[in-house]
Amino acid sequence: xxxxxxxxxxxxxxxxxxxxxxxxxxxxxxxxxxxxxxxxxxxxxxxxxxxxxxxxxxxxxxxxxxxxxxxxxxxxxxxxxxxxxxxxxxxxxxxxxxxxxxxxxxxxxxxxxxxxxxxxxxxxxxxxxxxxxxxxxxxxxxxxxxxxxxxxxxxxxxxxxxxxxxxxxxxxxxxxxxxxxxxxxxxxxxxxxxxxxxxxxxxxxxxxxxxxxxxxxxxxxxxxxxxxxxxxxxxxxxxxxxxxxxxxxxxxxxxxxxxxxxxxxxxxxxxxxxxxxxxxxxxxxxxxxxxxxxxxxxxxxxxxxxxxxxxxxxxxxxxxxxx
Amino acid sequence: xxxxxxxxxxxxxxxxxxxxxxxxxxxxxxxxxxxxxxxxxxxxxxxxxxxxxxxxxxxxxxxxxxxxxxxxxxxxxxxxxxxxxxxxxxxxxxxxxxxxxxxxxxxxxxxxxxxxxxxxxxxxxxxxxxxxxxxxxxxxxxxxxxxxxxxxxxxxxxxxxxxxxxxxxxxxxxxxxxxxxxxxxxxxxxxxxxxxxxxxxxxxxxxxxxxxxxxxxxxxxxxxxxxxxxxxxxxxxxxxxxxxxxxxxxxxxxxxxxxxxxxxxxxxxxxxxxxxxxxxxxxxxxxxxxxxxxxxxxxxxxxxxxxxxxxxxxxxxxxxxxxxx
Numbered sequence: 023x024x025x026x027x028x029x030x031x032x033x034x035x036x037x038x039x040x041x042x043x044x045x046x047x048x049x050x051x052x053x054x055x056x057x058x059x060x061x062x063x064x065x066x067x068x069x070x071x072x073x074x075x076x077x078x079x080x081x082x083x084x085x086x087x088x089x090x091x092x093x094x095x096x097x098x099x100x101x102x103x104x105x106x107x108x109x110x111x112x113x114x115x116x117x118x119x120x121x122x123x124x125x126x127x128x129x130x131x132x133x134x135x136x137x138x139x140x141x142x143x144x145x146x147x148x149x150x151x152x153x154x155x156x157x158x159x160x161x162x163x164x165x166x167x168x169x170x171x172x173x174x175x176x177x178x179x180x181x182x183x184x185x186x187x188x189x190x191x192x193x194x195x196x197x198x199x200x201x202x203x204x205x206x207x208x209x210x211x212x213x214x215x216x217x218x219x220x221x222x223x224x225x226x227x228x229x230x231x232x233x234x235x236x237x238x239x240x241x242x243x244x245x246x247x248x249x250x251x252x253x254x255x256x257x258x259x260x261x262x263x264x265x266x267x268x269x270x271x272x273x274x275x276x277x278x279x280x281x282x283x284x285x286x287x288x289x290x291x292x293x294x295x296x297x298x299x300x301x302x303x304x305x306x307x308x309x310x311x312x313x314x315x316x317x318x319x320x321x322x323x324x325x326x327x328x329x330x331x332x333x334x335x336x337x338x339x340x341x342x343x344x345x
Numbered sequence: 346x347x348x349x350x351x352x353x354x355x356x357x358x359x360x361x362x363x364x365x366x367x368x369x370x371x372x373x374x375x376x377x378x379x380x381x382x383x384x385x386x387x388x389x390x391x392x393x394x395x396x397x398x399x400x401x402x403x404x405x406x407x408x409x410x411x412x413x414x415x416x417x418x419x420x421x422x423x424x425x426x427x428x429x430x431x432x433x434x435x436x437x438x439x440x441x442x443x444x445x446x447x448x449x450x451x452x453x454x455x456x457x458x459x460x461x462x463x464x465x466x467x468x469x470x471x472x473x474x475x476x477x478x479x480x481x482x483x484x485x486x487x488x489x490x491x492x493x494x495x496x497x498x499x500x501x502x503x504x505x506x507x508x509x510x511x512x513x514x515x516x517x518x519x520x521x522x523x524x525x526x527x528x529x530x531x532x533x534x535x536x537x538x539x540x541x542x543x544x545x546x547x548x549x550x551x552x553x554x555x556x557x558x559x560x561x562x563x564x565x566x567x568x569x570x571x572x573x574x575x576x577x578x579x580x581x582x583x584x585x586x587x588x589x590x591x592x593x594x595x596x597x598x599x600x601x602x603x604x605x606x607x608x609x610x611x612x613x614x615x616x617x618x619x620x621x622x623x624x625x626x627x628x629x630x631x632x633x634x635x636x637x638x639x640x641x642x643x644x645x646x647x648x649x650x651x652x653x654x655x656x657x658x659x660x661x662x663x664x665x666x667x668x669x670x
Contacts (some may be wrong), residue, residue, distance in 0.1 A: 112436035117473050124643040125472055148449065149441055157481045159612035162641045260611070286585075287484035292612045295619035295636070302633040308624050316486045318448045 023203040031172035031204045032062050032137075032193065035179040036099065038208060040070050043097060046183060048074040050084060050101030050137075059103050060139055060198050081107045085114040085136065092134045093122070097183060105138035105192065106152045119188045120163030131186040135179075141232055141282050142330050143195040148318035151326075153283040155230070158190050159259055159292060165213060166259040168192045170234035172202050174257055177211030184210065194232045194282075214261035218270065222250035225340050226270040228293055230256050230281040233312075233331065237280065240336035249344050259289060264296060271297055275306040276343040280331060285313035310339045347531050352522040354496035354529060355385055355461075358503040359423065361533050363393050369507060370415060372399040372408055373425030373461075382427045383463055383522055405435040409460060413442050416458040421507060429464040429516070430473035443512045444487030459506045459513045464492075465557050465607055466639075466654055467520035469647035476644065477556075477608040482514050483585045483617065489538055490585040492516040494559035496527040498582055501536030509538065518557035525560065541588035543595070547577035550664050551595040553618060554605040555581040558655065562605055565660035576664060584614060592618065593625045600631040601667040607654050610638040632670030635663040 026034070040046045048063055054076045057064025066074045077084050081102050088098035102108050108115060115136070123132050142151040158164050167182060167189055169175035175193070182189040219234060220241050229237040234255045241251035254270050256262065271277045277297050279290040290311040297309050315329045349357065362369045371386060377400040380387030390398035401408045405426055412422035426432050432439070439460070446456035466475035482490045491506055491513055493499035499517070506513035544559070545566070554562045559580050566576050577595050581588065596602045602622055604615040615636040622634050637655045645653050 106441070107437075109437040109440045112433035116433050117430060121472060121643045148445055156484050156612045160478065160480050160609055162609050162611075162643050284484055284486055286486075286587075287480050287612070287614065287617045289612065291620040292616040294623065295616040295634075298619060298623040298627075299633045299636070302630075305627070308627040309620070310624070311620060318445050318486055 023205055025201045026172050026204040027199050027201050028169070028172040028175045029060060029062055029198040031176040032179055033064065035176045036063065036066065037069065039180060039183045040066065040073065045095060046073070046097045046099065047091065048099045049077050049088060051077055051079055051103050053101055058101050060195065062137070063101065081111040082114055085111040085119065088134050089114060089119050089122070089132070092132050093130050097133045099135045099137060099183070101137045103139065104150045105140040105154050106149050108138060108154065116161050120161050123187065124163065132188050133186055134188045135182045135191055136189070137191050137193060139195050140192045141194045141196060142319060142326060145321060145323055145326065147321040151319035153281065155192060155259055155281070156283055156288045159289060163188070164260060165189045166192065167213065167257070168231040168259060169257065170197065170231050170255050172200065172204050174211060174217070176204055177209050178257065180208070180210040181213055192231060196232050200235065211257070213258045214263050215257065216263035216266040217255045217257055218252065218266065219255045220251065220253040222252035222274065224250045224274055225276040225278065225343050226252045226254060226274045227336060228254045228256060228267055228277060228279045230259065230289060232282050233280040236333045237336055239333045240340065243333070243337050244340055249340055251340060264300070267293070267297065268300055271301045272304045275304050278310045278312055278336060278339045278343065280312040280336060282331060283313055284316050285311055286316050288313050307343045310343060312336055312339055346528040348526050349496045349529050350523045351493070351496045351499050351518070351525050352383065352385055354500040355503055355517060356387065358500040359386065359389060362504060362507045363389065363397060365533070366421060368419065368421040370397050370399065370420055370422045371425070372401050372412065372422060374401055374403055374427055376400060376425050381425060383519060386425070405431050406438055409435040409438040409443065412458045413438060413446065413456060416456045417446060417454040421457055423459045423461060423507060425461045427463070428474045429462050429476040429478060432462060440485055444485050447511065448487060455510045456512045457510050459503070459515050461515045461517060463519035464516040465518055465520055466644055466650055467557065469650060472646065477606070479516060479584050480608060480612060480614040483614055487512070488585060489513045489583070490516065491538060491583050492518065492556040493582060494518065494556055494580050496525060497529045498536050498542065500529060501534050502538065502582065504533060505535040505538050508535070513538070516556065520557040521560055539583050539586045539588060541591040542580040542582050543591070544578040544580050547575040547599065549575045549599060550601040550603060550667055551577045551579060551599045552603050552605065552660065552664070553579045553581065553592060555584065558605045558607055561655060561657055562660055565657035565664070568657065568661055569664055574664060574668065589621050589625070592622065596622050596626045597629045600629055602634045603637060603660065603663045603667060604634060605637045605655055605660055607639050609641050610636060611641050613638055632667040635667050637663045
């Protein structure tokens with residue numbers, strides 16, 4: 023099977039789906055000139071002329087236009103350059119996109135996919151490095167997807183493009199160049215199915231997006247010490263696959279929940295709470311959260327390193343839980 | 346002492362601070378001539394003039410953005426956003442500017458403003474008018490988030506907020522604006538930001554809530570008393586910074602906890618509180634912590650509202666579940 027980067031896998035999913043379905047259109051800032059800030063939409067203009075629009079710098083306009091197009095029967099894929107700029111489109115996302123099916127009694131589908139490059143990369147500072155999943159988890163009506171591998175990215179984007187309701191598709195910038203085997207042919211990964219990326223018996227790490235490769239690294243480091251880590255990749259946060267997570271914690275009796283978001287009020291709080299509520303009797307130790315420090319992302323490279331959660335934090339947390 | 350509703354207590358705090366500090370400026374939609382959508386600012390423009398109590402166009406991003414400029418230039422603006430659902434158009438201002446000004450300018454500028462936001466459901470409005478999205482704000486580093494539940498706290502916390510060197514989102518429980526009365530001092534006083542209030546001591550279970558839900562909790566407590574159950578009740582008052590030590594101290598004593606909020610359950614603030622309790626007090630827990638919350642649906646239109654908001658009966662049932670575990 024060929025190896026592909028997440029960026030290429032996403033592009034492949036877009037091309038294949040646009041070929042299959044004429045109603046799919048793409049819009050966003052610089053999506054033609056540069057193929058977007060991370061070149062995911064490169065080549066679409068040549069292959070599907072007229073079906074990709076380069077917009078002014080106005081996120082409220084981009085999301086509002088995408089929503090209108092969806093209500094009129096199109097399937098827009100809107101790129102917001104950085105998830106941070108979704109703050110400029112919050113009214114459209116929360117008050118309109120998430121609520122429109124409910125407010126109009128289900129008269130129309132709302133098949134919008136918002137692609138949102140997320141997370142720290144290198145020195146992008148406070149307004150280009152955020153992880154905002156927790157906000158959107160808290161907004162009923164939105165589906166939230168966070169792929170961690172190229173394979174998952176392609177399969178999940180296909181499902182997003184075939185659905186009837188809005189999807190916030192979080193693309194972690196650090197993962198764009200990560201490669202893995204990705205089939206050339208068509209496949210889709212259903213929402214609501216977590217993936218056990220590694221089996222283990224001693225401690226479960228429930229990881230999201232960029233923390234999945236770090237959890238796998240931690241597992242490699244801990245195995246020689248006799249600590250076998252099970253790594254569960256959530257893949258989609260809404261809908262959330264409780265069954266896989268609870269089954270794993272039921273087996274290992276210890277859990278670490280990790281994501282790159284600000285810890286206070288982040289997704290890890292919700293998942294840790296669910297585990298504490300539903301697996302109370304199975305737990306041999308408190309659920310640990312490993313997430314980002316509670317500060318805006320600093321510009322200084324040394325400070326950035328201190329804020330973003332690392333493999334060694336997971337290793338330390340696992341040792342504490344097992345010890 | 347004088348008897349005040351929560352709404353009157355807020356107005357009194359604004360009145361006193363406008364009088365005491367000429368840097369304090371109010372701005373918002375209809376707050377001047379009309380006295381605000383809930384009449385919180387009634388009479389203040391007549392008293393302090395249009396330059397200090399300013400009517401703004403319907404543009405939340407503009408209102409908060411203007412307040413940011415005023416704040417870094419040395420004023421103490423207190424913008425009002427009519428309903429919490431209208432905070433979204435101003436999210437970029439709040440998240441990217443209000444919350445970060447001190448950090449981005451390496452402490453050269455602070456952003457001392459207070460965004461007053463009537464929040465929550467229960468008044469039978471149309472869509473977008475019943476939001477309770479405090480969890481989003483608590484997740485944002487750099488913001489203080491305050492929610493009073495009594496007239497005394499509303500006045501004292503608002504005065505603290507206006508005097509704070511850093512931004513405060515001041516959430517006002519609009520459902521109980523006029524429903525709660527209390528004798529409070531007429532003069533200036535402050536209630537410190539960051540301290541929970543132990544509403545009543547108890548031995549069997551800790552019930553944690555804030556804002557308008559406090560009163561639903563107190564109703565539940567009456568029935569629980571009648572059945573011989575003694576709940577300890579904690580009003581968080583400030584959600585960020587959160588008084589985690591007060592929560593942990595109480596849970597260590599009672600061994601059981603129920604968290605109540607009206608926001609949607611998933612990724613609501615209850616999740617953070619449950620996670621904190623489990624991290625810091627797991628060995629004291631006799632039962633899993635229960636969350637009583639709104640549902641993971643869009644806040645419904647008026648006829649379904651009563652099925653969405655937590656009721657005293659739902660809180661009592663949760664208390665019975667943690668006691669029976």
